[in-house]
Amino acid sequence: MKLSKTQRKYRIRRRIRKVSSGTADRPRLAVFRSNSEIYAQVIDDIEGKTLAAASSRDKDLAKVKGTKSEIAGAVGKAIAEKAKKAGIEKVAFDRGGNLYHGRVRALAEGAREAGLKF
Template sequence: MSVEKNIARLRRAKSTRAHIRNLGVARLSVLRTGQHLYAQVFSSDGSTVIASASTLQADVKDGLKSNKNKDAAAKVGRVIAEKARAAGIEAVAFDRSGYRYHGRIKALADAAREGGLKF
């Protein structure tokens, strides 16, 4: 990824996070790398991580052919929804971190919705 693309992505993420901060709800944040996908649910003030899931975790890796495809993203979405609901979180704001709502990001969001989270 070129430096310019990353700067543009971070600029988009900054404006989204400012809007989410005004909403005052928990935030489901996603980080996408070439090899893995990470998801975290932050409290409404952003100070604590309530739940987290990634393709590095053994329970997520089980049965996956690859860590970097839509199937892996969907599994991360299901796990993060399960952990967030166990912590008492029903509704979140989806912070896609400036990534396009497409591919792995969309697969994660759809699986989290199916898991019971409301965006």
């Protein structure tokens, strides 16, 4: 029986999370994408804490106009700046079951441009 789109996404998400875990030295950059918004968090899984977060709903990013991909790139730059303020240089990228394409790719490239290393 064929998997639905959401079942496939959750299967990929579980497979990614099995091998990638955030530590204090290299936390996990988790991306959640809804139909209209995009969210990013830098997470230390060992402590169970979010070290930095940014989303397209933040007040400073809500003013950014453009396509969804351009807004995602701005979120990537914002999360990289917040992570650098917290002293984080390297992260493990967790695309959350989404394909590395479109808004997820734009967020990753924005974070790389701002100096975050994956």
